[in-house]
Amino acid sequence: MAGRAHGFILSEIVGGVSVIDEQKQDSALPTSTRLIRASAVFAMLLGLALAFVPWIIAASGEYNPMLVSLSLLLGLPFCIGAVGRLLFKIFGVTTGADFGWASLSVAMVVLFAGASILREAIICILMAAPFWAFGVWLGTYTMGVSLRRFPDRPRANGAVFLMLPYVMLGAELHLQPSAQTYVISRSVTVNASADAVRPLLSEMRNISVDEGRWNISQNLLGVPRPVSAVVIDQVRLARWQNDVSFEERIELNTGSEMRWRFAFPNDSVSRYTDRHISPDSEHLRVETGGYHLEPLTGNRVRLTLETTYTAKTPVNFYASLWGELILGDIQSNVLHIIKQRAEASR
Structure with missing residues (x-):
């Protein structure tokens, strides 16, 4: 259900906006407009991250902070990087090489904000940060390649990447890490x-x-x-x-x-x-x-x-x-x- 909800929300956002070629983005947007749009992207990505928590609860029976999961460490930041890349393009917040830095910056803020809401300590955040940085970079890069190859399929691009952490979590339930x-x-x-x-x-x-x-x-x-x-x-x-x-x-x-x-x-x-x-x-x-x-x-x-x-x-x-x-x-x-x-x- 959560995966469908994410797909529905993203499809509604994308459905109302046509994807514009990166070279034709409006580079003269007022600073206030950019900040408002960037804040909207941040709110969406934070919601995306927090919406993953109920799935962890469903998988483990409770919110277990000791659950060290690759879906949390890599799958979720990959998804956030990819979706962030898509949303930044749609809203025209940034262009070109700035996509990577923008996605990484917002994702790190999402990590700290989500950790604060879930009452995680600084050690947890620092341990997760390298995985999140790599996952966000990989997601941003992969989405960029996907958009260049399939520029007229933003809904499909977004839906595929949204499902990744859920697929990884499902696979992990059947795998036991070694001691x-x-x-x-x-x-x-x-x-x-x-x-x-x-x-x-x-x-x-x-x-x-x-x-x-x-x-x-x-x-x-x-x-x-x-x-x-x-x-x-x-x-x-x-x-x-x-x-x-x-x-x-x-x-x-x-x-x-x-x-x-x-x-x-x-x-x-x-x-x-x-x-x-x-x-x-x-x-x-x-x-x-x-x-x-x-x-x-x-x-x-x-x-x-x-x-x-x-x-x-x-x-x-x-x-x-x-x-x-x-x-x-x-x-x-x-x-x-x-x-x-x-x-x-x-």
Whole structure:
């Protein structure tokens, strides 16, 4: 029904306007007229994007923000780029090579506006942006080729591209992405003895925002910083900023090595960072972690922090790049907190 509705709306728009050759577009339109027409195109494309959400609900039974779908990442922006290219031509807003930039600009605004309406976080937007940019460019280019080859068939051109995300979504329902396991590891050299470092692996209280180090994930993307870690009955209770909390259930502690399994008894991690980064979901599961202490000469130690997680998405490799950044930044920050405290206690 939604696909038919989109086709009907577009056909009505196109039906009342004849497609004009690009070289004959009115280049002398007043600025106010261009802005009004561009705003109309933006509103149509935003509506097109939001109208896709009910189909996701129908496909998954709910609006699942953890649903990583190629129809959302590529199919929808391809459709928006193509339809935007067609609408810009119809309304005479821009011409020639400007079509690509105009479609890309409007599509990025649609991405941010739609994400705002659906309460998506900045990390989600940044992760989707490269796919959207490529999808919009490809859709704009493909529609341009189609219009040059079939200039008298705007309805058919629009209808075909409108159906693409729905076709992709239907195909994805029958495909299961593979699961891949990744290990993120960071190390730091501490100018202190193992005896000074070892207690900090179990407990750290009253961590201030000034401790640790600057990093992209926590300083720019808004990932919370640690506040404290306290061990109770072989379970380390970790608290971060914004009331984020989780558990590290210790399975091994030899003095030089500590291993634990993560547990997330509440949704605070995803609620205060990004709903797409739920660490205990079908698509992402943060599983285990551990410290390793290696003695060095000169009364120093090398401390390594490791995290293992499993991703199950259509874009595992791309997602792993973000995992390397975000988890790596978190690890590096924790290690430098330990380093600073251990060296200060000498």
